[in-house]
Amino acid sequence: MFIGAIGCEPLQLRRVHLENSRSLDVYRKNGGYEALRKVLDSMSPADVIEEVKRSALRGRGGAGFPTGMKWGFVPKDSPKPKYVVCNADESEPGTFKDRYLMERDPHLLVEGMLIAAYALGARTNYVYTRGEYRYLIEIMDAALAEARAAGLLGEKILGTDFSAEIYTHTGAGAYICGEETALLNSLEGLRGHPRMKPPFPAVAGLYGCPTVVNNVETLTAVPDIILMGGDAYKALGTEKSGGTKLWSVSGHVNRPGVYELPMGYDDMERFIMEDCQGITGGRQLKAVIPGGSSVYIMPASDIVGKDVRMDYEGLVAAGSSVGSGGFIVMDDTVDVFESTKNLTEFYKHESCGWCTPCREGTDWLVKVFKRIEAGGGRPDDAQLLLDIVDNIEGKSFCPLGDAASWPIQSAIKKFPEDFRRRLARESPNGGGTKEGLPTA
Amino acid sequence: MSQQFTPNNPLPQEAKVPDEIAVFSPEVEAEIDRHLAKYPVRRSAILPLMFIVQRERGGHLDPPGVAYLADRLGVRITDIWEVATFYSMINTEPVGRYHFQICKTLSCKILGANRITKHCAERLGIKPGETTGDGMFSLSEVECLGSCGTAPMMQIGFDYYENLTTEKVDDIINKCRGGELPNGVR
Numbered sequence: 263m264f265i266g267a268i269g270c271e272p273l274q275l276r277r278v279h280l281e282n283s284r285s286l287d288v289y290r291k292n293g294g295y296e297a298l299r300k301v302l303d304s305m306s307p308a309d310v311i312e313e314v315k316r317s318a319l320r321g322r323g324g325a326g327f328p329t330g331m332k333w334g335f336v337p338k339d340s341p342k343p344k345y346v347v348c349n350a351d352e353s354e355p356g357t358f359k360d361r362y363l364m365e366r367d368p369h370l371l372v373e374g375m376l377i378a379a380y381a382l383g384a385r386t387n388y389v390y391t392r393g394e395y396r397y398l399i400e401i402m403d404a405a406l407a408e409a410r411a412a413g414l415l416g417e418k419i420l421g422t423d424f425s426a427e428i429y430t431h432t433g434a435g436a437y438i439c440g441e442e443t444a445l446l447n448s449l450e451g452l453r454g455h456p457r458m459k460p461p462f463p464a465v466a467g468l469y470g471c472p473t474v475v476n477n478v479e480t481l482t483a484v485p486d487i488i489l490m491g492g493d494a495y496k497a498l499g500t501e502k503s504g505g506t507k508l509w510s511v512s513g514h515v516n517r518p519g520v521y522e523l524p525m526g527y528d529d530m531e532r533f534i535m536e537d538c539q540g541i542t543g544g545r546q547l548k549a550v551i552p553g554g555s556s557v558y559i560m561p562a563s564d565i566v567g568k569d570v571r572m573d574y575e576g577l578v579a580a581g582s583s584v585g586s587g588g589f590i591v592m593d594d595t596v597d598v599f600e601s602t603k604n605l606t607e608f609y610k611h612e613s614c615g616w617c618t619p620c621r622e623g624t625d626w627l628v629k630v631f632k633r634i635e636a637g638g639g640r641p642d643d644a645q646l647l648l649d650i651v652d653n654i655e656g657k658s659f660c661p662l663g664d665a666a667s668w669p670i671q672s673a674i675k676k677f678p679e680d681f682r683r684r685l686a687r688e689s690p691n692g693g694g695t696k697e698g699l700p701t702a
Numbered sequence: 703m704s705q706q707f708t709p710n711n712p713l714p715q716e717a718k719v720p721d722e723i724a725v726f727s728p729e730v731e732a733e734i735d736r737h738l739a740k741y742p743v744r745r746s747a748i749l750p751l752m753f754i755v756q757r758e759r760g761g762h763l764d765p766p767g768v769a770y771l772a773d774r775l776g777v778r779i780t781d782i783w784e785v786a787t788f789y790s791m792i793n794t795e796p797v798g799r800y801h802f803q804i805c806k807t808l809s810c811k812i813l814g815a816n817r818i819t820k821h822c823a824e825r826l827g828i829k830p831g832e833t834t835g836d837g838m839f840s841l842s843e844v845e846c847l848g849s850c851g852t853a854p855m856m857q858i859g860f861d862y863y864e865n866l867t868t869e870k871v872d873d874i875i876n877k878c879r880g881g882e883l884p885n886g887v888r
């Protein structure tokens with residue numbers, strides 16, 4: 263598996279190949295904790311937030327909300343304690359970048375969190391890591407212990423008046439806990455159900471106190487923004503999408519991996535065919551899901567020869583979005599009906615059950631998919647799926663319902679033949695023999 | 703919450719409260735204390751403590767373990783079950799010593815997860831969702847584990863096994879049977 267940068271100097275990934283890259287010693291010898299030093303020596307919290315705003319950094323977890331603006335929503339005059347929570351619940355299918363950031367460069371996350379804590383006035387901070395990533399929690403605990411012993415964590419950090427603590431916290435297997443309010447409920451020891459917004463976490467988050475929840479990749483971008491300045495960071499990317507982005511590439515490519523690309527990398531076809539070394543077995547590209555399972559699927563015809571620019575605006579223009587950067591490549595052996603069924607089963611399993619449209623809707627979607635797969639497809643089933651989706655999208659309590667809807671909408675729109683074949687019972691898997699199977 | 707119902711202060715009406723509370727060694731109690739010290743609210747430690755209790759009680763949350771958690775966290779028995787039943791990594795039923803959890807989500811699926819699952823099922827003689835009669839192995843299909851670049855993959859306990867082939871699976875099973883692999887529970 264490849265880990266590295268293409269089209270730019272590695273920024274967030276620049277230490278990952280060093281020997282003992284996890285250790286504080288190697289981190290400090292390679293520029294580590296200099297940004298924290300700079301912040302504590304010469305910047306006010308407002309300066310830090312301003313610098314992050316200038317960088318045009320957008321949340322890398324999937325929603326793409328401007329990070330500086332999110333930080334700016336935290337009330338300055340609140341008497342309540344404030345919290346920074348790192349969202350390391352990386353569970354979006356196709357996404358595995360945070361895992362390698364934490365595995366190879368845990369101190370970068372510690373430093374990013376400390377700078378965020380300074381900017382927001384947070385004393386206690388948590389890294390919420392998905393339970394399956396237990397080995398990363400152990401790596402983070404070791405890094406935190408090292409930082410504490412070196413006076414980089416705890417009371418009077420680096421001899422200044424700034425004090426902050428970071429603790430690791432474990433999830434226990436629930437995709438929904440990547441949604442920030444569900445994550446906060448989980449961190450409070452509850453079921454991971456999302457909360458009503460507003461109030462947003464910036465005003466009433468963890469324990470009802472002002473809280474910022476940021477993804478690992480977002481927080482690990484902060485030290486470089488401080489060191490090089492927000493303007494220089496932004497200039498690495500485009501006007502509206504600053505900096506670099508990590509893409510987790512999986513599926514039918516010869517070289518899967520974590521790729522750091524400048525925002526605005528041009529273009530997606532070259533990225534797949536050259537940087538990722540093309541499709542396995544010399545087969546044809548059929549489809550790409552570029553931003554984790556929750557974004558619109560792109561057919562090869564929307565990529566090949568289309569100069570798709572890989573940033574927030576470029577991908578929206580091409581009919582999809584950046585999402586989490588979980589880049590799933592599929593060759594022409596993949597039946598998009600089956601791949602969509604697979605993802606729908608994922609959303610059904612991960613629906614938290616809190617709201618009816620998502621809980622019942624995803625269940626019905628899977629039932630219809632299973633009936634069609636078993637050979638009981640009917641000509642109007644594509645419309646039936648779209649009708650169910652229409653009762654989920656925009657009507658669920660949190661974005662999980664939307665995320666379950668978009669793959670189906672785009673798959674039926676972009677790959678009508680894969681669905682038509684099933685519904686006409688011409689599928690290669692023996693469809694067309696069984697009549698009127700029950701829907702349950 | 704106006705009133706806390708714990709084994710020491712049970713519900714007024716008849717309710718199923720375990721008559722036994724789990725007891726742990728001073729080392730485990732110290733480990734639990736370290737987790738509790740991280741949070742201003744005790745209940746926040748519910749998941750880390752569940753993993754510890756699960757580990758110490760043979761792999762799943764049993765009623766004495768649940769009673770312990772309720773007592774230690776100052777919440778009701780039902781609060782513990784409410785949380786335990788939400789999270790897929792908290793076992794409310796016994797599982798095998800080696801729990802093969804094979805990722806079935808898209809990237810693993812298109813790179814042969816089915817082949818791995820089928821092979822495991824044949825070699826272990828159980829279907830997904832089952833445990834071998836000797837309690838040695840359990841087999842599950844699970845959703846994305848964030849290992850898509852090294853697909854297909856599975857998790858045993860807390861350990862990842864990536865870029866799987868049927869030969870690698872055979873090797874893993876043999877090592878489990880020979881006691882050479884950690885069961886990943888920690």
